[in-house]
Amino acid sequence: MGSRIQAAAREIVSQGAQFDRWGTLALMDVSLRYRRTVIGPLWITLAATIASVGTVYATLFKQNIADFLPSFAVGLIVWTLIAGTLQEGSNVFVASGHLIKAVPAPMIVHVLQMTARNVVIFLHHLLLVGLLYLVMPWPLHWTLVLAVPGFVILLVTLIGGATTIGLLCARFRDIGTAIVSGLQFIFFLTPIIWTEDEVRGTTLHWLTRVNPFATLLDLVRKPLLSQPADAEQWLLGSLYAVGMAAVGLGCYARYRHRVAYWL
């Protein structure tokens, strides 16, 4: 088993290094998806959602819009990355089935390409945050740069998770739908359309502490809002990343050669 893990890890590293290949393919995928639009359809819906929901909620729950909107906007953007990657991840091998049976290539390439695609869209959405920074009177703080390590932790977790889910879904086709509805459920349990402060002292608050999605989301969101995430969150997030990477690597080592047979 040890040598199998090593071989799988070597394969992932060597494919990961060929950034120009899967990176270019991902960029092309996104540009093809956006081809006949000017600024991208996802961009429009996201902006509209943030503006409308942000205003409605702020009014409804009598919150200061300048407090709520940024956290909601950034939260939704990071959530879109998380949910998009996991959702597409559940379908990543099945969707490339034709290609997998036609061209010999390590399976991880499909995961990397899919993740890169979602990251490109995420970076595209980040422009919206930049725009909000211009409009809203937020202070800039050096902790902004902590978004980078937070993002790396999130990304490692997502790649590990997407690989695991993708392999599982290639074998068992009924999980995909469960994941989609599961993500919807988690969306409401994660402080995106509500804030941690609102629920302080309730069970829900305890839940945000043990919810890995909330922790990982905060590692990117808080720095982007120039608020530092606390040490506990950094520690937990790193643990999630290491754990998920280990699970993903284990599944990859064991099942990558079986994928072509399941499609």
Added chain:
Amino acid sequence: MSDATHIVLRNVSVAFPVLSFRDRSLRSRFVRAMTLRKAGNAARPHSVTALNGVDLEIRAGDRLGIIGANGAGKTTLLRVLAGIYHPTSGTVDVRGRCLSLFDLAAGFDEEATGYENIMRRGLVIGARRGEIEARRAEIAEFTELGDRLDLPLRTYSSGMMLRLIFAVATAIEGEIVLLDEWIGVGDQQFRKKARQRLDAIVERAGILVLASHDIDLIRNTCNRAVLLREGRIAAAGSAEDILGQYLAGAGEGGA
């Protein structure tokens, strides 16, 4: 071409799980486990053996033809050689860069332009960006499609599409060439050009493995052949001998 190019298969078997709707459901497996139903014979997904104990050694210079009826395992064997299927048991040792010339349209995108598709397909089959950029002009010239390469693929006629697909697939050479039926594309004039290019590639390749039903093609191209029957190598030897056996076995289907 180095003499080190070789392919060695030892006792290679490939078995496909035939997954029913039920086998594909994690829920039904969970229910089975929970209700403690005995995992009897019915519970195990049954499998189809596509290749069974195949031993094969191909050395540099060999032109190997694979013949056999439909479903004998020809395509599966090619996919094993290409590294798409990792055998369920046995070992595969392939040394040399493989050029697999089947399913050539995989990786193309209808929305993308001709030029973009050259890049896409190149990246998909494992070429680096620089490598493709260096050959872009040469590929474009070979297709003779000119400015049409700036248009999305969905505007192409099937003939134009085939030209592009062929030109991209054959732009990169391999020491080992795997062919599932000979590729013939386009109008008369392009067909001739394609034929010449394919001949040249086969000529330069260290090893050619060609699966085909075309008796004359195998006779003219290959020096060795194997006859597959129900996933086993029924006979191996010189192309002429094996073709003789195949035709005799095929009865009235033969000469």
